[in-house]
Amino acid sequence: xxxRWLNYLVNKxxxxxxxxxxxxxxxxxxxxxxxxxxxxxxMQEIADEAGINKAMLHYYYRSKELxxxxxxxxxxxxxxxxxxxxxxxxxxxxKKIEDFTSSYxxxxxxxxxxxxxxxxxxxxNPDFVKNLVAEEHFPNIEVFKKQVEKCxxxxxxxxxxxxxxxxxxxxxxxxxxxxxxxxxxFTGTNKKQYKDLMKQRKTEVAQFIINAIKV
Amino acid sequence: xxxRWLNYLVNKxxxxxxxxxxxxxxxxxxxxxxxxxxxxxxMQEIADEAGINKAMLHYYYRSKELxxxxxxxxxxxxxxxxxxxxxxxxxxxxKKIEDFTSSYxxxxxxxxxxxxxxxxxxxxNPDFVKNLVAEEHFPNIEVFKKQVEKCxxxxxxxxxxxxxxxxxxxxxxxxxxxxxxxxxxFTGTNKKQYKDLMKQRKTEVAQFIINAIKV
DNA sequence: ATTCGGTTTAACCAAATGGTTAATATTTGT
DNA sequence: ACAAATATTAACCATTTGGTTAAACCGAAT
Numbered sequence: 147x148x149x150r151w152l153n154y155l156v157n158k159x160x161x162x163x164x165x166x167x168x169x170x171x172x173x174x175x176x177x178x179x180x181x182x183x184x185x186x187x188x189m190q191e192i193a194d195e196a197g198i199n200k201a202m203l204h205y206y207y208r209s210k211e212l213x214x215x216x217x218x219x220x221x222x223x224x225x226x227x228x229x230x231x232x233x234x235x236x237x238x239x240x241k242k243i244e245d246f247t248s249s250y251x252x253x254x255x256x257x258x259x260x261x262x263x264x265x266x267x268x269x270x271n272p273d274f275v276k277n278l279v280a281e282e283h284f285p286n287i288e289v290f291k292k293q294v295e296k297c298x299x300x301x302x303x304x305x306x307x308x309x310x311x312x313x314x315x316x317x318x319x320x321x322x323x324x325x326x327x328x329x330x331x332f333t334g335t336n337k338k339q340y341k342d343l344m345k346q347r348k349t350e351v352a353q354f355i356i357n358a359i360k361v
Numbered sequence: 362x363x364x365r366w367l368n369y370l371v372n373k374x375x376x377x378x379x380x381x382x383x384x385x386x387x388x389x390x391x392x393x394x395x396x397x398x399x400x401x402x403x404m405q406e407i408a409d410e411a412g413i414n415k416a417m418l419h420y421y422y423r424s425k426e427l428x429x430x431x432x433x434x435x436x437x438x439x440x441x442x443x444x445x446x447x448x449x450x451x452x453x454x455x456k457k458i459e460d461f462t463s464s465y466x467x468x469x470x471x472x473x474x475x476x477x478x479x480x481x482x483x484x485x486n487p488d489f490v491k492n493l494v495a496e497e498h499f500p501n502i503e504v505f506k507k508q509v510e511k512c513x514x515x516x517x518x519x520x521x522x523x524x525x526x527x528x529x530x531x532x533x534x535x536x537x538x539x540x541x542x543x544x545x546x547f548t549g550t551n552k553k554q555y556k557d558l559m560k561q562r563k564t565e566v567a568q569f570i571i572n573a574i575k576v
Numbered sequence: 577a578t579t580c581g582g583t584t585t586a587a588c589c590a591a592a593t594g595g596t597t598a599a600t601a602t603t604t605g606t
Numbered sequence: 607a608c609a610a611a612t613a614t615t616a617a618c619c620a621t622t623t624g625g626t627t628a629a630a631c632c633g634a635a636t
Contacts, residue, residue: 182400183400183401183485184401185400185401186401188622189624190623199586200624200625201585201586201626202584203624203625204624204626205584208625210623262484264543265539265543266481268542268543269477269481269541270401272541275542275543279546279549285547306565307558307565309550310558310562313544313558313562314569316536316540317532317536318532318533320536321531321535321536321539322528322532324484324536325531326484326487327480327487327490328479328480328483328490329531330490332527332531333527334494343522346522347525350525351529354525354529355573357519357573357574358569358572359572382613403592403593403594404593404594413614413615414614415594415595415615416596416597416615416616418594420614425593
């Protein structure tokens, strides 16, 4: 009986917490930090974006540093579990490569700036990655490595260092978005045309990788 | 006779300009901007790095914005002409891919932070690319595109959109450096081990690409 | 009605930051 | 040798910025 009342309270707490100030701040901060980076973002701008007083930022997150940390971990946690799931799935290698590509591109369509943000800030402060590796959902590629090695034994694919293959898959999927402004210059395309190129990749990238390794 | 003296003077001017304050500032600014980005860099830190008074920065470059622009164009001009030369060289496609990879990796070994810097700042301010496209040495991929199309006609390689191939080449070469902190986390390698992986790529990346397109 | 905990705000503060100025030092042309 | 131009510096300035504080607000339990 009292448990029921407690649950009600807990739920109510969760609900209000989710919709109100604290997460409102986090979302506003996310938008601003992603757009301007840690050093370019201003606390006042975040407060304005959230429609509240600047002091609230410190009330809930104490400092810019900590607020940024919360944003960064939140952004990373949107990305990591999905990657992890695909990488460790129990499906054939070629299918896995197709799934990864398709899944990643869908993600980027929904959250266009997250990968760039993560990589950019990781470059600014490489030690940050230590915090992440310790996290629960940090991607682990051991299963993938074993799978690749087995495929090599089977002569399904040519010999290749599994880490290199993994890097190649990530590179071919992620770089076109991170390097978009530069690549638009090189290819002489505008936003729309470049978007079409990205759409085309959705089917072609996986095939490119498979061609490269298929024996 | 007077021409000789004039030449002497011109050379002297050039030399002093090259070695002294103005370029000293540019080099210091380059180091600081590349390390901290436009928004993270401080004018005082640049002055300290150059070993001069902060007012000199404004004396020679007027504002932080303009100093940054000078640094950015300088950095980009180290990268672009080389790419351009390799891309437009009159050599067979497969050889060209090998040359590009080898040439790019040598460059990165010498100037590790330039590509990351360029792409990062281009993301911060995508309009910047307009300035660059107009520049003399901005890479043009028309020759490359025609070459790829001819190879497809010859049945030397499978059908592929030349732009996509170009993007893939860039991705496989550039991303491993931009994404280094993240990839070190994923692969569980330290700096030295990761460097070894990069060394291995120097020979393997080109082969990976060629395998992917060779018929 | 009052008290009490958490929430929110306006006003404020010290340090940092990009930029300027006026005076000094150095180089250069005559 | 000297005057004009150029280079360099110390001190200064206005604004911005992250952060604090004390007071007001508000919903709920007593």
